[in-house]
Amino acid sequence: MRGTQRRGRTVSPFLLAGLLALPTSALAQGATPSSADELARRLASAEKTLADWPDLARYRDANAELGPPKPGERRVVFYGNSITDSWARFFPDQFPGKPYVGRGISGQTTPQMLVRFRQDVVDLRPSAVVILAGTNDIAGNTGPASLEMIEDNLTSMVELARASSIGVVLCSVLPAYDYPWRPGLQPASKIVALNAWMRRYAATRGIVYVDYWSAMVDDRQGLQSGLTVDGVHPNEAGYEVMARLVEPGIEAALTGR
Secondary structure, three states: OOOEEEOOEEEOHHHHHHHHHOOHHHHHHOOOHHHHHHHHHHHHHHHHHHHOOOOOHHHHHHHHHHOOOOOOOOOEEEEEOHHHHHHHHHHHHHOOOOOEEEEEOOOOOHHHHHHOHHHHOHHHOOOEEEEEOOHHHHHOEOEOOOHHHHHHHHHHHHHHHHHOOOEEEEEOOOOOOOOOOOOOOOOHHHHHHHHHHHHHHHHHHOOEEEOOHHHHEOOOOOEOHHHEOOOOOEOHHHHHHHHHHHHHHHHHHHHOO
């Protein structure tokens, strides 16, 4: 099938998937300036995703600049999605003097994280990795995903880390009653099931499991209102709870306890 011409370029038909999210009336009546801008934004986003689906470009330069760990440095990579991405700005206050590196990317799912795991974790030669992932899979950010698919991707990340002598801290998915960008999915029970699997998996593999969920859940199995900005992402108080919980887990992973 031929591509559609846009501003002198050929646009893959797959890029037109962004059109499906636009109101039908906008397509039927012709694009207004605002809907045209939104269409352009969606097409640009789709082009970027097709060109670099796992977003390997995000940290490529930062990784090169970081270089290998210094002698005696016990580097730790925090690996995840937007929750990890936003957390990194609090690292200097919550983990003062610690060689902790944030490698989260907003919106990512476990298959995307698996593709970039070697570049953004293994090649940084950390002593340990803190993995927090799965909620965006449940939200369907890159298409439908079963719990088994998420579990397979997490297992592969753990196996890559262990094959590279990297300690693993596997973290529970945070509570979520609903997703603001995909309302009505009722994710709470799936999160509970995924966390239960992670706990069992960590125990059978002898790796560290950190349970954020139990310390942050409310009576609806959502995130406590005082710990979040939108019901999914932590605020500073939420990150403080997570920091207190993850520090012993990191120490255990580093020392092999």
